[in-house]
Amino acid sequence: xxxxxxxxxxxxxxxxxxxxxxxxxxxxxxxxxxxxxxxxxxxxxxxxxxxxxxxxxxxxxxxxxxxxxxxxxxxxxxxxxxxxxxxxxxxxxxxxxxxxxxxxxxxxxxxxxxxxxxxxxxxxxxxxxxxxxxxxxxxxxxxxxxxxxxxxxxxxxxxxxxxxxxxxxxxxxxxxxxxxxxxxxxxxxxxxxxxxxxxxxxxxxxxxxxxxxxxxxxxxxxxxxxxxxxxxxxxxxxxxxxxxxxxxxxxxxxxxxxxxxxxxxxxxxxxxxxxxxxxxxxxxxxxxxxxxxxxxxxxxxxxxxxxxxxxxxxxxxxxxxxxxxxxxxxxxxxxxxxxxxxxxxxxxxxxxxxxxxxxxxxxxxxxxxxxxxxxxxxxxxxxxxxxxxxxxxxxxxxxxxxxxxxxxxxxxxxxxxxxxxxxxxxxxxxxxxxxxxxxxxxxxxxxxxxxxxxxxxxxxxxxxxxxxxxxxxxxxxxxxxxxxxxxxxxxxxxxxxxxx
Numbered sequence: 078x079x080x081x082x083x084x085x086x087x088x089x090x091x092x093x094x095x096x097x098x099x100x101x102x103x104x105x106x107x108x109x110x111x112x113x114x115x116x117x118x119x120x121x122x123x124x125x126x127x128x129x130x131x132x133x134x135x136x137x138x139x140x141x142x143x144x145x146x147x148x149x150x151x152x153x154x155x156x157x158x159x160x161x162x163x164x165x166x167x168x169x170x171x172x173x174x175x176x177x178x179x180x181x182x183x184x185x186x187x188x189x190x191x192x193x194x195x196x197x198x199x200x201x202x203x204x205x206x207x208x209x210x211x212x213x214x215x216x217x218x219x220x221x222x223x224x225x226x227x228x229x230x231x232x233x234x235x236x237x238x239x240x241x242x243x244x245x246x247x248x249x250x251x252x253x254x255x256x257x258x259x260x261x262x263x264x265x266x267x268x269x270x271x272x273x274x275x276x277x278x279x280x281x282x283x284x285x286x287x288x289x290x291x292x293x294x295x296x297x298x299x300x301x302x303x304x305x306x307x308x309x310x311x312x313x314x315x316x317x318x319x320x321x322x323x324x325x326x327x328x329x330x331x332x333x334x335x336x337x338x339x340x341x342x343x344x345x346x347x348x349x350x351x352x353x354x355x356x357x358x359x360x361x362x363x364x365x366x367x368x369x370x371x372x373x374x375x376x377x378x379x380x381x382x383x384x385x386x387x388x389x390x391x392x393x394x395x396x397x398x399x400x401x402x403x404x405x406x407x408x409x410x411x412x413x414x415x416x417x418x419x420x421x422x423x424x425x426x427x428x429x430x431x432x433x434x435x436x437x438x439x440x441x442x443x444x445x446x447x448x449x450x451x452x453x454x455x456x457x458x459x460x461x462x463x464x465x466x467x468x469x470x471x472x473x474x475x476x477x478x479x480x481x482x483x484x485x486x487x488x489x490x491x492x493x494x495x496x497x498x499x500x501x502x503x504x505x506x507x508x509x510x511x512x513x514x515x516x517x518x519x520x521x522x523x524x525x526x527x528x529x530x531x532x533x534x535x536x537x538x539x540x541x542x543x544x545x546x547x548x549x550x551x552x553x554x555x556x557x558x559x560x561x562x563x564x565x566x567x568x569x570x571x572x573x574x575x576x577x
Contacts, residue, residue, distance in 0.1 A: 162242050164243055208229075276506065292315075298313045349372040361543050381406050414486050430455060503516075
């Protein structure tokens, strides 16, 4: 048998008193897609940083093709062996595709860049891997799908044939995901090996041949995918049995027929959607489903004031909200968990207590001054109420796992005791137990009488909804009551179901 593409043996890593990895081993065989799964904080990111040469090991070793990994100082040698395509863009948006492909190694004629040669080499590289992206396009204008393909092509241009895909489907709709998987299969047949990281366990079974599970910084399981059920993977990730527990709205008591209307949306139009009308009452969860191109995210962002509509109205308890005004929405009693926690939901360099109180600073003291003691108290309460795992309220949120960061975003959204909560992909990029905890909070605030508008790509999230509206091409095309069948909802999302 040929040598493994990569072999990590007994790897250990500490950051001060924190054990990030303990005696972890991983073997990835040539030409396979090998899944790496685990809860947030299990050690996946630390292992990837070691496998890609961003950090060294305290104990253990890493080898590529049977040869020891290069010293960390020789990054060009690392790039020739391995590359990582991250969930968040690692391109320079202002530069063209060609410039990004050959960043820091532009073709040169004397001291000048040979632009004609650069574009030709970029076209030849993309053509060789069947990537259909214009080389003169600014990278910032690419779709997420095309950006990922460009990053894969850039990695292959260095000679790397081992690619780490870190949550590659998090921002893709179902059709783009299938195209990505088909591209992975094609590249595998050409000798490329993948380490595939995802919280979507059904994807592991669809595209991978082997799986490794980490839990609490330790190796738990490595096995052929066909030998491990989804439930068994969840059990291995959590150390518990029973899998994900989500309360289906169909088993709850029905909503009171005289419940007050909290959110009113009438003939709302904007970027990516048109003539959308909906109502949400006290104690009701209304879900919005659809592909990433359906307009569902834009509708929710317009309700909260992140976008301005071109027509229509948004009102909370009969009070019309001014368009594109987040402060007015917050003042009217709207809380929001935005789509991108890193850029819209958190100040990463600030503490848990600072982030949790951002929306209520004007209420914590006289003249807008929020005393540290009060903020610390509120931060400590957030840790307790939302199960945030942190060293204390003063810990920077940048130090937290993805699931705990998302809990901080939810804590901030609810700190103002809103009448309406807008949740946009609230469980994106979090592990199964963090997802369970987040959805339990959503169910709790619904029981308290708050209205909830829930937008998600995840069917598990939408189980909480009393009604799910399906958007397609910017319009509401169907409505499903609680207890819907997966097949019916997916058919509507994909355009195979009847129009409303």
